[in-house]
Amino acid sequence: MTIDAAAARDREPSRMEEDYLTIVWKAYEWPGDRPTTTDLAARLGVTPSTVSANLKKLARDALIEYEPYGSIQLTDAGRAIATKVVRRHRIIETYLVERLGFGWDEVHDEADRLEHAVSDLVLERMDAELGHPAADPHGDPIPGVDGSIPFADAPTLAAVAAGRRVRVLRVADRHPEVLRYLADKGVAVGTELVVVTAMDAVGAMRVRHAPVGDAALAEGEGAAAPGTTDGAELELSAVAAESIRALPL
Missing domain, CATH: 1.10.10.10 (Winged helix-like DNA-binding domain superfamily/Winged helix DNA-binding domain)
Structure with missing residues (x-):
């Protein structure tokens, strides 16, 4: 060294x-x-x-x-620093949404500024007030104090075939306009969707909300059952679909 x-x-x-x-x-x-x-x-x-x-x-x-x-x-030293900052950032984002009423499209830049200023004591009080959440409003896992990460991976929505039912697991926070569009269409972490048309050559796909009680799961492999009542449909650009990690059901 x-x-x-x-x-x-x-x-x-x-x-x-x-x-x-x-x-x-x-x-x-x-x-x-x-x-x-x-x-x-x-x-x-x-x-x-x-x-x-x-x-x-x-x-x-x-x-x-x-x-x-x-x-x-x-390196291990660099990873330790980064993990600590990510923990701070995501707790602050969660606090801004859950306690101060910010939209999930508004908090990234605010958290970028605050993560360097908030003391460890204030951060841990915020974490306790929130009930020690495992993920932030975008579904990104919040590292523990010990650096452990409750990680779950899933494919991007853009890679999911037509007819599959999925649950939104994470949404990247780098495109505020995508977050605003999804919020306007009722899509958030935990939302279940059915892929109507897969990503095409033009860079667009269509999905619909999966109604509660949709019989899609009964078909096996998460396929949407014929004859079920469609929920609201929405079109997603390639950028939006690549921003979403979705767990096939």
């Missing part, structure tokens, strides 16, 4: 370190995603050259493993 790396572990992480490490952590949380310099630049609103310079610094401080134009991997 270099002198710089040892010093980095003996101090509180900087805002830059927390932001970069958290974005890398979240990228690996969604199967198939891999963080790139371009992605980081777009998410952080900086130039790729700035990202490259900061990644080299994080690697020098033993918080990531990184080679230019190669993969970006968190």
Whole structure:
């Protein structure tokens, strides 16, 4: 370990370190995603050259493993920092929705600002007030104090075949306009849907709400039963469908 790396572990992480490490952590949380310099630049609103310079610094401080134009991997030290920040972020998001009445499309940026300012004491009081939730309003798992993650994976809705019934498990929070559209159409974490038409070449698919008591499950493998009463239908763009992780029923 270099002198710089040892010093980095003996101090509180900087805002830059927390932001970069958290974005890398979240990228690996969604199967198939891999963080790139371009992605980081777009998410952080900086130039790729700035990202490259900061990644080299994080690697020098033993918080990531990184080679230019190669993969970006968190070290154990980097993962510990990122997991702590993610826990703070998701508890704050949940508090804003559950106690202050924010919409799920409004809380990401607010939590980004607050996660660096709220003390550990206040955060744990918020967590206790909420009843120690396992997931935030988007369905993203909230890491425990010990860093454990109650993780459950599911395919994106875009990958689900026509006729299948699913339950919305998670919705990515990076597209507020998608969250607003889904909320307007009555889609939230826990909503059950039936795929009417699968993702087409144009980049659109149609789903409908699965009414309570729908006989679809009786058909086996989650297939929608013929003759059941359709719920409200809605069209989803590729961006919206890729933002939803849905558990086949």
